[in-house]
Amino acid sequence: xxxxxxxxxxxxxxxxxxxxxxxxxxxxxxxxxxxxxxxxxxxxxxxxxxxxxxxxxxxxxxxxxxxxxxxxxxxxxxxxxxxxxxxxxxxxxxxxxxxxxxxxxxxxxxxxxxxxxxxxxxxxxxxxxxxxxxxxxxxxxxxxxxxxxxxxxxxxxxxxxxxxxxxxxxxxxxxxxxxxxxxxxxxxxxxxxxxxxxxxxxxxxxxxxxxxxxxxxxxxxxxxxxxxxxxxxxxxxxxxxxxxxxxxxxxxxxxxxxxxxxxxxxxxxxxxxxxxxxxxxxxxxxxxxxxxxxxxxxxxxxxxxxxxxxxxxxxxxxxxxxxxxxxxxxxxxxxxxxxxxxxxxxxx
Numbered sequence: 597x598x599x600x601x602x603x604x605x606x607x608x609x610x611x612x613x614x615x616x617x618x619x620x621x622x623x624x625x626x627x628x629x630x631x632x633x634x635x636x637x638x639x640x641x642x643x644x645x646x647x648x649x650x651x652x653x654x655x656x657x658x659x660x661x662x663x664x665x666x667x668x669x670x671x672x673x674x675x676x677x678x679x680x681x682x683x684x685x686x687x688x689x690x691x692x693x694x695x696x697x698x699x700x701x702x703x704x705x706x707x708x709x710x711x712x713x714x715x716x717x718x719x720x721x722x723x724x725x726x727x728x729x730x731x732x733x734x735x736x737x738x739x740x741x742x743x744x745x746x747x748x749x750x751x752x753x754x755x756x757x758x759x760x761x762x763x764x765x766x767x768x769x770x771x772x773x774x775x776x777x778x779x780x781x782x783x784x785x786x787x788x789x790x791x792x793x794x795x796x797x798x799x800x801x802x803x804x805x806x807x808x809x810x811x812x813x814x815x816x817x818x819x820x821x822x823x824x825x826x827x828x829x830x831x832x833x834x835x836x837x838x839x840x841x842x843x844x845x846x847x848x849x850x851x852x853x854x855x856x857x858x859x860x861x862x863x864x865x866x867x868x869x870x871x872x873x874x875x876x877x878x879x880x881x882x883x884x885x886x887x888x889x890x891x892x893x894x895x896x897x898x899x900x901x902x903x904x905x906x907x908x909x910x911x912x913x914x915x916x917x918x919x920x921x922x923x924x925x926x927x928x929x930x931x932x933x934x935x936x937x938x939x940x941x942x943x944x
Contacts, residue, residue, distance in 0.1 A: 609912055632678070647671055655730060662925070734779060738770065740803070804840075889931075
């Protein structure tokens with residue numbers, strides 16, 4: 597599936613430059629579920645060009661750090677969620693609804709007022725742009741159907757599973773466009789499966805399989821406990837994870853460093869590759885490569901190296917740029933240490 601032993605990658609987001617976004621606004625709230633135009637510094641007529649330039653900065657950092665599977669750092673997004681979720685037909689984007697967030701706090705979210713439909717590609721242009729800048733494998737992230745349904749005010753379907761499956765169909769259409777424009781790896785972000793394990797047990801795997809039906813190439817489902825900037829007290833285990841061994845994705849991404857997760861948990865996913873969180877994003881302290889290697893070696897006590905991918909715990913959006921780069925470099929260098937121990941060669 598990948599051309600290197602223990603490849604490295606971002607989970608998704610990377611810090612946006614201060615000339616692109618107003619950091620005070622960005623850091624002043626949790627990840628937005630509805631539009632937040634005021635976060636962008638450039639005027640509307642300059643915004644697309646500025647976002648392209650920021651994507652080049654992120655790609656440069658990944659190249660300099662030695663990352664194997666690259667992305668654009670989600671620099672065009674106000675959050676991992678709202679960029680896609682608010683671009684679908686059936687959403688009233690001018691009059692949002694309110695639902696409890698994963699912590700119970702009232703949260704403004706998209707309001708579903710009609711059939712959820714994918715009418716135009718949302719991220720195809722940004723994929724094509726990234727594909728034109730690098731020969732490395734590129735990974736594109738999307739909010740999962742289950743998470744989008746949990747973070748919506750449903751005034752049309754009246755059935756959580758039906759709403760989720762409608763989102764799944766929209767995602768599958770988007771993924772088709774992304775693959776046509778050069779995406780190599782597709783990742784679905786599903787933090788709300790951890791937050792709502794009872795509902796996830798009923799139809800979470802079904803939704804993932806609906807999204808990924810017919811999708812060729814590597815696919816990933818990312819589970820996490822939330823951005824470290826927003827959630828500091830994290831559980832030491834997943835309430836919904838082993839069930840994903842039955843899903844269509846080849847890779848499950850888990851957060852392990854900040855919650856000090858027992859790496860033995862990967863044994864609950866015997867048929868999957870594991871994207872293992874080896875960077876703690878809850879601290880500005882930059883890991884040493886040896887510490888990253890130690891964390892990865894902990895995972896290797898429970899699965900073969902051919903099934904391991906090294907990554908941060910979650911998105912790096914809320915870190916400073918220097919800290920994020922330092923951590924990313926440590927990730928690549930730590931993975932190289934483990935490769936040398938296993939094969940005698942840094943390339944594996």
